Amino acid sequence: MEQAIEKQADAIIVHHGWFWKNEDTRIINAKYQRLAKLIKHDINLIAYHLPLDAHPLWGNNAMLSQVLGLHVNYVDNKPHTFGRDNLIWLGQAPQEEMTAQEFAEHIRVALGREPLFIGDSTQKISTVAWCTGGAQGMFEEAVLAGADAYITGEASEPVFHLAREYGVAYYGAGHHATERYGVQGLMGVMQKQFPGLTLEFVNIENPV
Numbered sequence: 001m002e003q004a005i006e007k008q009a010d011a012i013i014v015h016h017g018w019f020w021k022n023e024d025t026r027i028i029n030a031k032y033q034r035l036a037k038l039i040k041h042d043i044n045l046i047a048y049h050l051p052l053d054a055h056p057l058w059g060n061n062a063m064l065s066q067v068l069g070l071h072v073n074y075v076d077n078k079p080h081t082f083g084r085d086n087l088i089w090l091g092q093a094p095q096e097e098m099t100a101q102e103f104a105e106h107i108r109v110a111l112g113r114e115p116l117f118i119g120d121s122t123q124k125i126s127t128v129a130w131c132t133g134g135a136q137g138m139f140e141e142a143v144l145a146g147a148d149a150y151i152t153g154e155a156s157e158p159v160f161h162l163a164r165e166y167g168v169a170y171y172g173a174g175h176h177a178t179e180r181y182g183v184q185g186l187m188g189v190m191q192k193q194f195p196g197l198t199l200e201f202v203n204i205e206n207p208v
Contacts, residue, residue: 001034003202005041012038013186015060015179017047048186053087053132058185060132061089064178068110068151069094070128083141088131090145098125100169103149113177116155119169125149132178143168153178154208176206 004012018031027035038045053060056079065072071092073080080090093103101121108114129142130151139159142150143166150168153175163170180203187199 001037001043004043005037007200009043011044011046013046013048013183015047015049015052015183017049018045048182050085050087052182052186053179054081054085055182055185058182058189060179060182061087061130063181063185064130064132064151065089065091067181068107070130082145083131083138087135088129088138088142088145090127090129090147093125093128093149096126099123100125100149103169104171107151107171107173111173111177113174115151115174116172117169118155118160118163118172119149120167123148123167123169125169132182133175136172139163139168139170140166151178174206175208 073090100123103125104117128149129147133153135152151171155172
């Protein structure tokens, strides 16, 4: 927001919005301060959450597959998706016969961030499932779909045990690190459709 004000932007497009289920809906405290700042500077805020995760061409999962060089599996000419809201994607590792440790290093280089890796470093990785952001709760669904490895943004305590018991590699590659590409994909599409727009991606690092 501060950079948008400095650049005299007319609008900000984000992935995560302000109003969530089970959250206090009152516009007070930090929410009030942020909203007041945007109103004062006449800046629109546009947020796309799950639609941007799920979009088959420039959503977060689609863009992450490009960044990591994953080979997407297709069913009826559509990406093979499953699980809650069809948000989990299924595909193949960038190279044949990659070990889990080699894949962890590949993720680190591609995203510029050390992933949390749980599993046997010598395990061979072939089939990969992924869902960006906070999708650690979908890990078992990925396992039951036949994945050798699962990539998401975050981790919670149970995934450690599930990874060990199922023998499936788990990568917590960062919520921010895995979900900063969908808006960039959307930006590219917007630039082509509306060439008169001035668009800029602003990355604000977040260790989570």
